[in-house]
Amino acid sequence: MATELLELEIGPVAHGGICVARHEGQVVFVRHALPGERVRARVTDRRKGFLRADAVEILLPSPDRVIPPCPFAGPGACGGCDWQHASWPAQRRLKSQVLREQLTRLGGVSDISDLLVVPDLSELVEALPGGPLSWRTRVQYAVDAEGRAGFHRHRSSGIVPVDRCRIAHPAIQALPVLDRTWPPGATIEAVVSSSGDTAAVTRASRTGRVTSPAAPVREHAAGHEWTLDPGAFWQVHPHAVEAFTTTVLDMLRPVERERAWDLYGGAGVFAAALAPHCGPVTVVESDHRAVASGRRALRDLRNVTFVRGDVAQVLSNPSWRTVDVVVLDPPRSGAGRAVVSSIASRGPRAVAYVACDPAAFARDVRTFGEHGYGLTALRAFDSFPMTQHFETIGLLTPR
Numbered sequence: 521m522a523t524e525l526l527e528l529e530i531g532p533v534a535h536g537g538i539c540v541a542r543h544e545g546q547v548v549f550v551r552h553a554l555p556g557e558r559v560r561a562r563v564t565d566r567r568k569g570f571l572r573a574d575a576v577e578i579l580l581p582s583p584d585r586v587i588p589p590c591p592f593a594g595p596g597a598c599g600g601c602d603w604q605h606a607s608w609p610a611q612r613r614l615k616s617q618v619l620r621e622q623l624t625r626l627g628g629v630s631d632i633s634d635l636l637v638v639p640d641l642s643e644l645v646e647a648l649p650g651g652p653l654s655w656r657t658r659v660q661y662a663v664d665a666e667g668r669a670g671f672h673r674h675r676s677s678g679i680v681p682v683d684r685c686r687i688a689h690p691a692i693q694a695l696p697v698l699d700r701t702w703p704p705g706a707t708i709e710a711v712v713s714s715s716g717d718t719a720a721v722t723r724a725s726r727t728g729r730v731t732s733p734a735a736p737v738r739e740h741a742a743g744h745e746w747t748l749d750p751g752a753f754w755q756v757h758p759h760a761v762e763a764f765t766t767t768v769l770d771m772l773r774p775v776e777r778e779r780a781w782d783l784y785g786g787a788g789v790f791a792a793a794l795a796p797h798c799g800p801v802t803v804v805e806s807d808h809r810a811v812a813s814g815r816r817a818l819r820d821l822r823n824v825t826f827v828r829g830d831v832a833q834v835l836s837n838p839s840w841r842t843v844d845v846v847v848l849d850p851p852r853s854g855a856g857r858a859v860v861s862s863i864a865s866r867g868p869r870a871v872a873y874v875a876c877d878p879a880a881f882a883r884d885v886r887t888f889g890e891h892g893y894g895l896t897a898l899r900a901f902d903s904f905p906m907t908q909h910f911e912t913i914g915l916l917t918p919r
């Protein structure tokens with residue numbers, strides 16, 4: 521296909537690290553651009569009803585545009601970051617717009633101005649300490665046909681070898697991953713924990729089987745120490761656990777004897793924060809490694825119980841009758857209609873929803889709304905600077 525270049529006026533930001541433009545009546549989703557810019561963009565994908573394009577020449581730049589700190593960011597290069605070309609405050613404004621748009625369009629929540637703890641809607645997504653670089657404590661590298669480690673191009677199986685990843689934590693940048701070769705097709709998961717332990721786990725190309733395992737790492741939070749398999753889930757930003765647990769506690773305000781559920785609980789960080797303030801806390805989590813680690817780490821908290829299983833299945837058991845406060849932290853796909861309905865049917869006093877995808881969050885907020893629960897507090901954190909991702913925490917209470 522011949523390279524097709526379009527001159528575009530860039531419109532608003534949309535979910536997915538893109539901006540929206542129009543060309544001859546057709547919608548174009550443009551990467552590497554910013555709202556208000558005029559750009560020349562190369563068409564990368566032609567679909568029924570819309571085009572995708574990469575801005576390759578900026579004809580009229582936005583005042584928010586900066587030179588990307590990473591030389592591997594940009595059209596056709598590493599697909600890991602979406603907003604390296606925007607100043608950090610601008611990245612948060614863009615994410616704030618995305619959250620508002622998703623809540624309005626998918627969540628049916630038109631006015632969130634009463635819910636804000638920040639002075640302005642444009643600052644809805646708050647910064648975490650530490651700046652936009654050197655924060656990422658978990659990094660997955662892919663290996664190209666010549667054995668060099670790097671990252672996938674956006675929406676591609678192609679791999680871009682890099683000298684280092686600028687958003688990775690310095691201890692990850694220091695690991696001997698990028699200065700040697702690996703079996704082609706392998707993946708390498710590099711981890712640095714809150715206690716400074718590092719690990720690099722290699723997986724084989726097709727099977728995903730671990731070919732070189734690594735010792736567990738120690739994580740610290742809420743006065744506890746977890747010993748975790750390096751592949752098990754832990755929040756990626758070094759300040760995320762503190763920010764999220766404090767926010768959830770502040771929203772739920774559990775009191776003595778109240779029953780709590782920590783759904784999609786991982787190794788139980790929210791349970792650890794809730795347990796000193798309330799009655800029995802039940803963690804539901806499907807990953808056996810996280811459950812084993814959580815049971816060991818929280819064995820001194822007599823009111824915490826782990827249940828290993830699928831949240832939807834566990835909640836379909838009618839003997840799970842009463843609960844006062846719920847925290848749920850599902851994967852990107854969200855909790856979904858069945859789980860939201862199950863939670864609401866138990867009539868909890870308060871639900872704190874921790875969301876890594878604003879669209880899934882908004883859809884679930886709408887479902888909570890159908891069950892009489894409204895959004896009564898909202899915070900969001902830029903726990904993934906330079907990328908399109910961020911975390912939202914919403915409080916849902918009976919109307």
Ligand SMILES: C[S@@+](CC[C@H](N)C(=O)[O-])C[C@H]1O[C@@H](n2cnc3c(N)ncnc32)[C@H](O)[C@@H]1O
Nearest residue numbers: 753784785786805806807829830831849850851
């Ligand atoms: C976003 S993580 C949150 C973990 C934990 N709350 C934390 O902050 O460390 C989502 C967790 O849900 C688990 N999970 C995914 N699908 C699940 C399901 N259907 N039922 C139970 N757990 C699930 C994953 O294994 C993962 O640990």
